[in-house]
Amino acid sequence: MNHIFKLLPKIGLKTNQILGLHTNATLSAWVKAKTPKKFLEYNKKIFPPQAIGDEPRPAFVCHQKANIKYSPEKLWYVACLVRGMTVDEAVKQLSFVNKKGAVFVKEAILEAQELAVSQHNVEYRSNLWVAESFANKGMVVKGVRRHARGRMGEVRYTYSHYFVRLEEGKPPKDYYKINALTPQEQLDAWLEQMRKRKIINSY
Secondary structure, eight states, rough: OOOHHHHHHHHHHHHHHTTTTTTHHHHHHHOOSSOOOOOOGGGOOOOOOOOOTSSOOOOOEEEEEESSSOOOOHHHHHHHHHTTOHHHHHHHHHTTOOOOHHHHHHHHHHHHHHHHHHHHHOSTTTTTTEEEEEEEEEEEEEEEEOOOOOOOGEEEEEEEEEEEEEEEEEOOSSOOOOOOOOHEEEEEEEHHHHHHHOOOOOO
């Protein structure tokens, strides 16, 4: 091994290149990835061709913003706000949300919209809606906080990941399916429930 290092300066490699020659590959193999990769793999999925007469499969695009310096508990509220909205409506609503996380969510949605048009053959950029929007916990950096009488405490700087999936088409009328029935069907169900009640005598 030493014989190889003696020959390297003759080839023309500098000292800093020699020092990092055998360490970069081994260190990078053991370094844990700090950004999630599984969510973006959905963009590479290839579907089989559809038969004639089948309902057209809407195009979709997945995007993420990793390691945002913001609490995932706070980002969750902003992520829930835009679910089931069109892209234009989501961007409009986030422009008026007075939270730091709204800026990150708005940037991620606009980036996903640009990806859908440029890489996923979506014809109209406004014909997209937010099918999935959620936040997750990222890395946590631990620091030291000084207390009285020379004592030390721990402070945690939390980061978060934001994930969004845009889908082509119009959003559903009821995303959370709170009122899946029509008003008439709700009335009929309530009347049927009232008719099935039993009167029990306690004496």
